[in-house]
Amino acid sequence: MKISIAREYAWEMGHALWKHQGKCFNPHGHNYRMEVEISGPVDEESGMIMDFERLDEIVDSEIRDHDHQFAMNEADERHHGGSLHPDFDILEMPYEPTAENLALRFFNFIEGRLEPGSLILERVTLYETDRARATVRRS
Numbered sequence: 001m002k003i004s005i006a007r008e009y010a011w012e013m014g015h016a017l018w019k020h021q022g023k024c025f026n027p028h029g030h031n032y033r034m035e036v037e038i039s040g041p042v043d044e045e046s047g048m049i050m051d052f053e054r055l056d057e058i059v060d061s062e063i064r065d066h067d068h069q070f071a072m073n074e075a076d077e078r079h080h081g082g083s084l085h086p087d088f089d090i091l092e093m094p095y096e097p098t099a100e101n102l103a104l105r106f107f108n109f110i111e112g113r114l115e116p117g118s119l120i121l122e123r124v125t126l127y128e129t130d131r132a133r134a135t136v137r138r139s
Helices: 052-066 099-111
Strands: 004-015 028-039 069-073 090-093 120-129 132-137
Touching (some): 004 052, 028 052, 028 099, 052 099
Parallel strands (some): 004 069, 069 090
Antiparallel strands (some): 028 120, 120 132
16 A cells, blocks of 8 residues: 655746747746645654655745746846846746746655655646646656
8 A cells, every 4th residue: 555645835936938839938927836745654653654844844945946936948038138127036947947847847856855765756746827737757
């Protein structure tokens, strides 16, 4: 039998997709939500797989770097050429800041900070809107 826990997180962030041929080419923002699922054995003493507070410490540290930021592909010439406001703090990424790439970014970050051993990051689901999401699964 496998047991898992899941926790939801939320933040606001803007982005623009440089290579997109539709609306998302233009600067805009989203109310992101993310669900993180961890599996592992239940510790006999604590009765937990992992304390939610510990998971929060891991995930919140990365969300703080994204909250109320504006994400762009580092190759996107619009912020280098000054077409965006010069005082904007741009969160540069080496790829397009799509839901898929952001979900993978968070998956890799969280997985790299779990204590080695029996905890397994099963899934990260990133909701860009209430009806649009991307999921990275362990299997």
